[in-house]
Amino acid sequence: MKTKLTAIGLGLAMSATAGIAQAATSCGMNSGEAATGKPILVGGIHGNAAPGDFSASTQAAAAYFKCVNANGGINGRPIEYLVENDQWNPELAAQAAAKLIDDKKVVAIVGNGSFVEMAVNANFYKDNDIMAMASGCAVSECFESPSIVSTNQGPLASTVGAAQYMVEDQGSKNISCIGLAIPNVGPWSCGAMEDYMTSKGLTGSSVLLNPASPDVNSGLLESVASGADTILVNLPAGLAIAFMKAAEEQGFGDAYKWASSTPLYDRTVPAALGSYWDGKMFINVELTPWDKGGPDASNWLAVLDQYAPDAPRDTFSQSGFLSANFFVKTLLAMDPAKLDDRSAISAAIRGIVGYTSDLMCGPYYVGEADRHMPNHAGTVVVVKNGGFETVRDCYEYDSPYFAPIFANEAALKLR
Amino acid sequence: MREFAVALVICLGGIAALALFLGMGKPVAVIGLFLVSGLAVGSLYALGGIGLVVLYRATGVLNLSAGAIGAASVMSAWQLVEWQLPAPIAWLAGLLLGLVLSLGFGRMVAPHLAWREPVVKAVATLGFALVLLGLVSFLWSDDPRRFSLPTDRSSIPILGLRVTLTRLLVVAVAIGLVVAISQLLLHTRIGLQMRALANNRRISSMIGVPILRVETIAWGVSGVIFGFTGLMFGNLVRLEPNVITFLVIPCIAAAICGRLQSLPLVLLGGLAMGVVESLLTLSDTFKAVRPMAPYVIAILVLLMMNRGRLLTFQGGD
Amino acid sequence: MPTLPLRSWQVGFFLAALLFLLLPVVLGGQWMRIFTSTACFTLAAAGAGFIYARLGMVSLTQVGLMGLGGWITLRLNHSTALPFEANLAIAAIGTAVLGMALALPALRMRGLYLALVTLMVAGGLEILFTAYQFPNGGAGFWGVGTSFAAEMRRPALAKTDAAYLRYCILLVVIGFVLIEWHLRAKPGRAWALIRRSEAAALASGVNVTLYKTWAFGLSGLLAGLGGGLLAGSLGLLDASTFRASESVLLFALVIVGGARSWLGIVLAAVLFRVAPGLLNNWGVDADLALVFFGAALLHAVITAPEGIAGQIIGLLSRLRRRNRGQA
Structure with a gap:
């Protein structure tokens, strides 16, 4: 937990505006029961070091996954979300991907926010047939690669x-x-x-x-x-x-x-x-303004209030929340027997067509293509x-x- | 003095030639704009370089943490202003922090390195820079910020470019520092002792120059200069600790132009670097790499300084 | 109690063989990559360490030169069909030539001034790399495309990460042998004389210009080799790896490790790449990790003038002397 001087002031302002009533959250199966099965391993990489903090998206994704796990998980199985920091260093980014994919055997990468990670790992993802549902992309490789799809526009x-x-x-x-x-x-x-x-x-x-x-x-x-x-x-x-x-x-x-x-x-x-x-x-x-309102927008804030009260509430946070949201939706629609099969999950992600949310202007889709930029409105x-x-x-x-x-x-x- | 005159002629000649070459076919007013714009950045390089040289002459330490000290100063000054403290007190506190950090390193750490060679002393200050940069980036997350001064609001037009009082202030302080410190070195006892130390440390200590006192003053003075440079970088360049910390490298380039010795030459070198960097914007080939200008100039100066020398002898730094 | 007549280089070969055999077997994917990077930076550190220890000359641009070696390797990989080894060799030689060009000012300078020339070069390279980045299979001379990078060919012998780590360890050993061979042959004697007094060296018929230039060339060669290997390991490079501050940091760690022995060089590279990897793995905040790192650097520079390797070797020889005394 970081105790940064500015975070204190921001936190106070947040609690003053949002703390009137704890809004209800809506996550995954909404069963209200904690998931206790064998965890499904999911990875995420963000960059947080001297030039800037790109961790808002993984923080939001983590909050949403926590909420899903508290509400029945994926058919009773919780999502274990492993987040690595690339510290804006391309070597660390490659090492983080190797750790998640080779060592931990995650089935998908969700919520990435980084300046260097996507360019370094695009080929690695492709070679391992794993999909990255990124959230905070800034470089071209992120949008012109078959294995990465980002919720933000770049x-x-x-x-x-x-x-x-x-x-x-x-x-x-x-x-x-x-x-x-x-x-x-x-x-x-x-x-x-x-x-x-x-x-x-x-x-x-x-x-x-x-x-x-x-x-x-x-x-x-x-x-x-x-x-x-x-x-x-x-x-x-x-x-x-x-x-x-x-x-x-x-x-x-x-x-x-x-x-x-x-x-x-x-x-x-x-x-x-x-x-x-x-x-x-x-x-x-890139996404809708924070205060626009709508069911997903209120859910986003409610989930953060409950599971990550200190996390920033910005565009990358919306984007991370959405990526996680779409990912969970995809898993729930899948055959429960295939939840540990990386290629099956990658195929399911590539099969996403026409998901919508009030946090985004257009529809979200992936599809089989050598480039992905679903968000262009x-x-x-x-x-x-x-x-x-x-x-x-x-x-x-x-x-x-x-x-x-x-x-x-x-x-x-x-x- | 003669040396300064020669350098001045070379600088003016070089810049004029560059301006003519790059500015061919462009309106004179445009060239004027870039010239004035470059002077502002150049004076910042010079300011940092002056602090580095003041310290190096007296102590033999090239302080790579100058930028980090400046970053700590300006961030804390910004924070105090945010906390509604009267602005002048915040600025003074920033300068004071620069003084304290520099003195702290000078008194607590530097003595352990006194007998090591200059490169090792310089490299050790990098450790201090990393500590400061880490602390500053830990305390202040990377939100966009702005450090304002009342002098930002009024400006006068020079060659078509509006120049704020802050930019004029930087140039004035740089020139003022060069004059004041040069006079101090020439006419006061402590200045004499500093010159003695710069010339030969061993003999100075034998004839009773109070090394500790002279060094402490040098650490303190340079700390305040670094703090001030940091405030100005934060105001005129960017309020990002990471950027300010590593701006020490172009400042070293300015210091090299003065052979780590002559303050007027540092000033001249810094200004020339800023102007050349700015003028290169006119060239389509070089504009993407124009921040290289300080380094190229510094290397040329070093080569020129050593022309005709073939051998190096022990201690012949 | 009899003591084994262990020589430093024997220990080195033994250790290298051990790492060669064991590391790829016991490590996971993440640590395999960390140690591969470490091996690449060991080569660059070896170059910086040997010209500092033998000639008293400081290069603050080793990491920048690595970038150059990496750039050439990538450029050749994407524009020719040459095998990895050929690209690597051309990159190493190309970097060596630039290292020799760097020696031109070095002929007339020493100490801090020389260090500053190299720092200025590092600063310039940083700007160049940021503006033009590294070739990734795109069109044109700079070869930077916006889509994901084209395939980077690895050596035929080392397609997998594990084999590639072995390949790098082997090259590190070759690098150390190359330096040691130089030191024992004619160049080593010439360097020793030059270090003592250039006038004396000149008087005894040593071609000072040639040998100083040669030293910088060798140092550049090692850096270029390291950079090319790093490019092969990652498949592409990024400008942020080769900042001027990284070059200064690597030299600082060479002093911390100890420039005079192979052990010190390896320690420097381990501190440069393995230590940050460990801190990151333990979840230490990146900013605080920087604070620890800086403080440790300061502490080591102050307390261990001969480097950590110097302390270890001193300790070992004291132990050995005590053993001999008991026998």
């Missing part, structure tokens, strides 16, 4: 979604995308945004920042020099805040239109941005009065990048 879809909103609702004609100069992150996602702009007969360009660079000002100037009318920030939150601060210094808040991919949809962002950006910053949200919020306000509800993105994905959906009769 930078590409979210960036395209943000650009689409700016074009359709804010009249942007020329967007400059600010991304990280890491090939499978920045160029990949900003490149898809450029393709989207070209496909609409508009102009798009990219400015790539080396994450080691202390100087964000030059990137800002480069972006301005490109002649863009809109600047789309596609950076991790810390770097994005630094970038916005440089823009504020130059007084660019009103001279340009501003948008961002999901990383800025974080509770501490409005305060960190300051009142200057009130009403000026449009942010694409989102919401747009604007920074307002120290919080966020929804300005466009669920809409589906449209970009040449999604053509093979739409084809898969047509084959699965989802389109």
Whole structure:
């Protein structure tokens, strides 16, 4: 258990708003009896070390599994959830996967949230015929691999979604995308945004920042020099805040239109941005806004309140909760005799078609394909009065990048 | 003085040539923007480099934990502001923490390493840096944060770029420190003792230079400089301990430009690095790798410094 | 009581043979990978250790050079059909050439300044790796595609993880033998003279330039070998493995372990890779693990000037002397 200074304050705020009445949870078989059979081993990998904490998704998945285990498990068998930390280190990520898959013999990987793990282990998962139902993906390998399917959108879809909103609702004609100069992150996602702009007969360009660079000002100037009318920030939150601060210094808040991919949809962002950006910053949200409500949304908060009161309640948490939820649904629909058979479970996961939830705008599906990106519809919020306000509800993105994905959906009769 | 003049001419000439080459066909105003923008980052490199050199001259320790000390300072200052303490008190507390951390290491740990070679002393400070970085990242989770100063709000336009008072403050403090410390070294007794120590430790101790006192002062002064650098990094670059900790490496590059000795050259080197890094944004080939500029410049300076030298002799550092 | 005439290298061979036979049998998948990484970093540490112990020269860019070796290996793997061994050899030689280029400033510098040149190179390599990443089968010179990585060919003899670990242990032994052979032959005598006084070495007809360059080349060769092996182990590499701070840390651990003996080098690599693996396995918070690690590093640098290996060897020889006294 971590006792971080900020967690204390956050926890107090949480209990003040959510602690009025303990809402009822709904998990798995809902029998109210603890599962006591032979455990089903499931793995999860998150990255939590100096650059950032990506553990929200595995925390939420763990909470949901606990709730399932307290409610009859999978036909009486509890899920034993083994979580490893890759510490943002590719070697540790490979070691964690070897531990879970070779040593512990887990039957599936669920709820992963990491910056390095998916790229390192994509082939390992494929070779072992195991499916990873990830939740916090940031790199291209996560979405272009046959054995990984993520509930979140990642930078590409979210960036395209943000650009689409700016074009359709804010009249942007020329967007400059600010991304990280890491090939499978920045160029990949900003490149898809450029393709989207070209496909609409508009102009798009990219400015790539080396994450080691202390100087964000030059990137800002480069972006301005490109002649863009809109600047789309596609950076991790810390770097994005630094970038916005440089823009504020130059007084660019009103001279340009501003948008961002999901990383800025974080509770501490409005305060960190300051009142200057009130009403000026449009942010694409990968899953639904936290306060949107709905049966799954209330269940998510109820499960966290009961089983992981200290866990963060953010987008990655929603995503981890959903991955776990869909996984349990899949197991319950399976032949109980095959619950220890890794290939049978992988086949069942690949057979998921048309699951829905009010935490997601579109349907969730997997299917047999060399790439998976079920989640490509989102919401747009604007920074307002120290919080966020929804300005466009669920809409589906449209970009040449999604053509093979739409084809898969047509084959699965989802389109 | 002559050396500084030569270096200044080389720097100005090099930067002008680079600006002309990269800026060909681009409006002059754009080049001006990048020039001014680079000076701000460069002064941060210089500031860190000055702290490193002050300490190295007096104690022979190249402090790799400078960035970590700065990170601890700015994070605690941020926390105190969050806890509604008056801002000036929070900033002072941040600087004080820098002082305490640096002094603590200097008095408790460094004496055990006194007789080891400089590289081992430097490497040992990495251990301290890891301890501080670990503690700071444990105490403050990775939420996005921002460390503001009242000087952020007002700005003046220079060559078309709005420059905030904070950025001007950094440049002013860097120049002020160079002037003040140089005067101190020249005209006070403690300065004389510091110069003696920098020249030859063994002889200095024999003629009665109070080594402990001089070293303590150097650890303290450099700690405050690291703390201040950390506050400025947190304000102007990013409030992320992990980033601030490892910014010590470009600061070392700035220190190398001054041969770990001359403060005016450190200042010049740091500024040149910042400007070159910023100007490289104009080049499509190099913009993805422009943070390499400080390292390339430092290597060139080292090579130039040693040109004509063929042999190295024991103790000929 | 008679004492066995155990020599350090005999113990080393015995230990290596033991590890070679036992480790792949007793370890699970996770620890197999940890020890494979450890073996790769042992090679790099050996390079840093020997130029420090024999020539007093410090390389703070060993891990960066490993990255270079790994980059070349991956580049060749994805663009040619050459077998793993050929790629590895080319990568090691390529890295050795860069190591020799590094020696150019080294000819005129020593001590801290030399260390700082290498640190600057490490800083530069870190930026390069972040910006261009490592080839994974994509198109173009940089070869970075966005889909999952193409297949990495492993040596014909070592397709499985267990066999690959044996392969790495074997190469580590070859690396140590290579260093030892150099030390006992002409280069070793030249280095010893250079270390004492370059003027004296020059006066006695030693080609100082050649032998200093050669030392850096050998050190680079070992790093390149380690990097190539790491690439083969993981199938792909990531820039975050090769940060400048990692290079400094590896050198620090070489001092902690003890640069003068093979035991110290192995200890350094074990501390570098096995210790964090253990802490992570025990569920120690990553941030707190860093605190322990840093504190232990400081403590060891202060209390064991000859390194942990130096302490162990000192203890053993004291024991042996006491035994002899009783006999």
